[in-house]
Amino acid sequence: MRKYAIIVAGGEGRRIGGALPKQFRMLAGFPMLYWSMRAFREEDPSTALILVLHRDFITLWNELSLGIPESQRIPHQIVSGGETRTASVVNGLDLVDDGEQTLVAVHDAARPLVSPEMIARGWDALRDCRGAVPVVAVTDSLRKIDSEGNRAVDRSNYVAVQTPQVFHAKSLKQAYELNPGAVYSDDASALEASGLQVVLFEGSPRNMKVTNPGDLEIAELFINQDKD
Numbered sequence: 679m680r681k682y683a684i685i686v687a688g689g690e691g692r693r694i695g696g697a698l699p700k701q702f703r704m705l706a707g708f709p710m711l712y713w714s715m716r717a718f719r720e721e722d723p724s725t726a727l728i729l730v731l732h733r734d735f736i737t738l739w740n741e742l743s744l745g746i747p748e749s750q751r752i753p754h755q756i757v758s759g760g761e762t763r764t765a766s767v768v769n770g771l772d773l774v775d776d777g778e779q780t781l782v783a784v785h786d787a788a789r790p791l792v793s794p795e796m797i798a799r800g801w802d803a804l805r806d807c808r809g810a811v812p813v814v815a816v817t818d819s820l821r822k823i824d825s826e827g828n829r830a831v832d833r834s835n836y837v838a839v840q841t842p843q844v845f846h847a848k849s850l851k852q853a854y855e856l857n858p859g860a861v862y863s864d865d866a867s868a869l870e871a872s873g874l875q876v877v878l879f880e881g882s883p884r885n886m887k888v889t890n891p892g893d894l895e896i897a898e899l900f901i902n903q904d905k906d
Contacts, residue, residue: 680777680779681724681782682725682726682847683725683785684728684730684767685711685785686730686770686786686787687729687730687731687732687787688763689732700888705790705894705897706901708746709739709742710788711787712746712752713790714792715727715754717792717794717797721794727752728754728755728756728770728774729757730767730770731756731757731758731759732758736756739756755773757769757770757773764861764862767854768854771847774847777848778846780847781801781844781845781847782844782846784845785841785842788888788889789840789841789885789887791900791901793882793885796881797842799880800812800842800844802879803877806877807875808849808876809845809850809865809866809874810876810877810878811839811843811878811879812841812842812878813878813879813881814881814883816836818833819833839866849874853868853872
């Protein structure tokens with residue numbers, strides 16, 4: 679069994695503020711995207727890591743990597759991102775072999791708190807399916823907005839989707855090849871568009887997406903708690 683992890687960090691991530699895209703901001707002593715790499719490394723050191731970076735920031739990442747102690751550096755490959763997240767994932771998949779026993783995880787670098795345990799649950803979920811997606815329960819009340827106004831909906835019918843989403847590599851590659859140029863909100867949507875279904879597995883409320891100012895501080899708090 680061969681496993682790959684594509685860590686998507688190709689955006690410019692400006693919403694959080696500051697001069698650097700969020701994936702390169704320091705978080706508990708390391709660039710933020712390093713924490714996702716570390717989680718996959720801890721879950722299985724044999725997993726091949728692929729970073730998808732905006733071409734304008736590859737040099738920056740190489741410079742930041744030199745600041746990581748040599749004993750904690752993690753081997754990885756780098757590929758340039760595309761104009762969309764979908765295009766970035768496809769670029770990453772070019773480095774993944776499509777053998778029948780090859781698995782691939784696609785993870786957003788903006789979720790630095792992913793745990794090795796959650797990653798393992800994803801791999802396990804692939805025993806009986808071609809793709810699996812981590813989800814958590816929706817805790818907020820929901821309302822649907824349409825042309826007739828808005829109305830409350832039953833939140834028990836919905837879940838929030840996270841990453842890493844995991845797949846048999848051959849199936850995911852074929853899904854993207856069937857609809858070249860299509861743009862998807864996530865990789866599970868591409869698999870479904872090819873006629874295959876995905877299963878759900880347990881995500882984690884801590885697997886937050888760092889998006890807004892203040893999220894980095896929350897993420898660092900969680901990391902420091904784990905150190906204690």
